[in-house]
Amino acid sequence: MDALRELCRERFEQFGTAGHASTIKVIPLAEMARRYRSGSLDPHIGGMADAAE
DSSP states (O other): OHHHHHHHHHHHHHTTOTTOGGGOOOOOHHHHHHHHHHTTTSOOSTTHHHHHO
16 A cells, blocks of 8 residues: 555656645546546547547
8 A cells, every 4th residue: 555655646746736636526426427428538648549540
């Protein structure tokens, strides 16, 4: 658990999200399931998803 905690801490810092926990909005599981089904959570990172099509 300690190693996982440290890994998460490193990733938060690398991606510039450290210290932003209070701004995260909780989304109910049913809403997340709806978003996955609709495809709205498909990755779109720097146009990489578009290039794969």
